[in-house]
Amino acid sequence: MPFGYPVMLEVGGRPCVVIGGGTIGEGKARGLLSAGARVTVIDPKPTSGLEDLAATDAVTLVRRSYQRGDLKGVFVAIAATDDGATNAEIFIEAEAERVLLNAVDDSQYCHFAVPSIIRRGDFLVSLSTGGKSPALAKSLRKKLSREFGEEYAILVDLLAEVREAALAVREVDFDTWAGRWEAALEHDLITMVRDGRHQDVKDTVWRHLNSERGASVGHVWIVGAGPGDPQLITVKGREALDRADVVVYDRLVDPSLVEGKEAIYAGKTPGDHSAPQEEINFTLIRLAQQGRKVVRLKGGDPFVFGRGSEEAEALAAAEIGFTVVPAPTSAIAALAAAGIPVTDRRFSSSVAIVTGHCGGPRPVDWRALAGSVETIVVLMGLSNLDFITEELMAGGLSAEMPAAIIENGTRPDQRVIVSNLGGLAEAAAPAGPGSPSLIVVGRVVTLRDKLLGQSG
Ligand SMILES: C[S@@+](CC[C@H](N)C(=O)[O-])C[C@H]1O[C@@H](n2cnc3c(N)ncnc32)[C@H](O)[C@@H]1O
Numbered sequence: 044m045p046f047g048y049p050v051m052l053e054v055g056g057r058p059c060v061v062i063g064g065g066t067i068g069e070g071k072a073r074g075l076l077s078a079g080a081r082v083t084v085i086d087p088k089p090t091s092g093l094e095d096l097a098a099t100d101a102v103t104l105v106r107r108s109y110q111r112g113d114l115k116g117v118f119v120a121i122a123a124t125d126d127g128a129t130n131a132e133i134f135i136e137a138e139a140e141r142v143l144l145n146a147v148d149d150s151q152y153c154h155f156a157v158p159s160i161i162r163r164g165d166f167l168v169s170l171s172t173g174g175k176s177p178a179l180a181k182s183l184r185k186k187l188s189r190e191f192g193e194e195y196a197i198l199v200d201l202l203a204e205v206r207e208a209a210l211a212v213r214e215v216d217f218d219t220w221a222g223r224w225e226a227a228l229e230h231d232l233i234t235m236v237r238d239g240r241h242q243d244v245k246d247t248v249w250r251h252l253n254s255e256r257g258a259s260v261g262h263v264w265i266v267g268a269g270p271g272d273p274q275l276i277t278v279k280g281r282e283a284l285d286r287a288d289v290v291v292y293d294r295l296v297d298p299s300l301v302e303g304k305e306a307i308y309a310g311k312t313p314g315d316h317s318a319p320q321e322e323i324n325f326t327l328i329r330l331a332q333q334g335r336k337v338v339r340l341k342g343g344d345p346f347v348f349g350r351g352s353e354e355a356e357a358l359a360a361a362e363i364g365f366t367v368v369p370a371p372t373s374a375i376a377a378l379a380a381a382g383i384p385v386t387d388r389r390f391s392s393s394v395a396i397v398t399g400h401c402g403g404p405r406p407v408d409w410r411a412l413a414g415s416v417e418t419i420v421v422l423m424g425l426s427n428l429d430f431i432t433e434e435l436m437a438g439g440l441s442a443e444m445p446a447a448i449i450e451n452g453t454r455p456d457q458r459v460i461v462s463n464l465g466g467l468a469e470a471a472a473p474a475g476p477g478s479p480s481l482i483v484v485g486r487v488v489t490l491r492d493k494l495l496g497q498s499g
Pocket of ligand 1: 449
């Protein structure tokens with residue numbers, strides 16, 4: 044296997060030579076410089092960039108072609124000459140002087156390959172194809188660069204900090220220590236860094252490294268699945284699902300999202316209270332206490348009429364770590380998919396998202412709402428449709444005010460019934476929309492024809 048043994052060289056303060064001062068040679072010289080090497084470039088006509096570097100004494104320029112003897116006392120040499128015969132001569136000297144040589148794009152004269160890298164502080168990803176396909180390495184580098192952002196530099200520093208402190212008080216043997224690290228890194232630490240929760244990263248890792256209990260506690264991700272179309276889950280939500288050991292999911296979640304997973308159904312149908320909230324909270328806590336990675340998957344956004352906040356509170360009380368992963372709520376996204384914007388500066392500059400479930404502890408004041416908001420989106424309101432429309436009219440809204448019902452928004456069986464406030468209940472009756480449906484009232488409904496025309 045060519046270049047089968049990967050190493051990273053310490054070139055700091057050591058003499059390194061680049062033979063060939065064209066654009067590629069300049070790039071190589073800059074790479075060596077950024078790793079702290081003492082760099083000499085040999086070329087009769089170096090680039091202006093190299094001249095600039097030489098002017099500040101960053102590199103030493105030797106303005107002539109390669110001569111035997113140039114590798115004397117050198118640690119690492121790079122031949123960027125474009126000339127096979129010269130590379131061959133350099134290689135002969137490198138062999139004799141025991142100098143490590145890389146001849147650019149000329150692997151027969153290389154002692155080492157230079158991988159494509161992604162550097163984020165002390166975090167470094169190195170990609171190599173053994174010199175066989177630099178283009179593949181480059182294209183993968185581009186892809187991975189997006190995945191490994193600057194937050195990895197921060198994560199490495201945070202881990203180093205905890206490691207140093209924990210090493211000072213370490214009492215367990217190496218295997219236990221390694222196991223605890225493994226468990227600590229199972230947590231979604233990178234998301235914590237992205238969210239600016241640096242202390243949480245340190246606390247989480249510290250807990251694992253220093254206690255039996257910490258090592259066995261799992262984590263819960265409270266994830267929004269989006270309004271219905273399974274493709275509308277977020278990237279972050281998808282990643283959490285992929286990582287999960289077990290998923291506890293709701294009725295409105297598309298079944299394809301939990302396919303192939305250990306999944307526990309915790310759904311409720313309207314009027315059916317077979318899975319009380321306390322029981323769901325208890326299930327989440329119990330699973331996490333078994334050390335499992337749990338995703339609590341909920342329709343829409345978990346904090347919009349989703350009881351996600353109650354679950355988060357219960358987890359916090361039980362000292363279980365959790366992460367909330369938001370998602371598009373049906374109250375906005377299902378409207379957009381039906382060609383109805385929640386706001387539009389010509390028709391509406393305010394929107395209210397309310398529950399039509401009238402028996403709750405905080406009933407909506409429909410009459411006050413009618414006079415104060417221009418777009419009203421009602422979730423869970425179908426069974427009280429008559430009452431809601433009457434109350435809104437009693438509050439001053441005209442019977443002519445455009446209104447619609449969206450059933451199964453963003454799903455293949457999406458249906459939209461468009462009418463006006465006075466006629467909505469009657470228009471809905473023959474169509475018989477079922478759950479999930481939402482009601483929207485406001486002049487923005489009139490935009491639907493035009494906006495659907497745009498999206499085809
Ligand atoms: C308990 S609430 C949960 C809302 C969810 N957290 C969200 O952000 O979309 C359930 C209600 O949301 C509405 N809903 C959810 N998904 C919907 C969809 N795809 N189409 C229409 N309405 C939907 C319905 O009114 C349903 O009764």
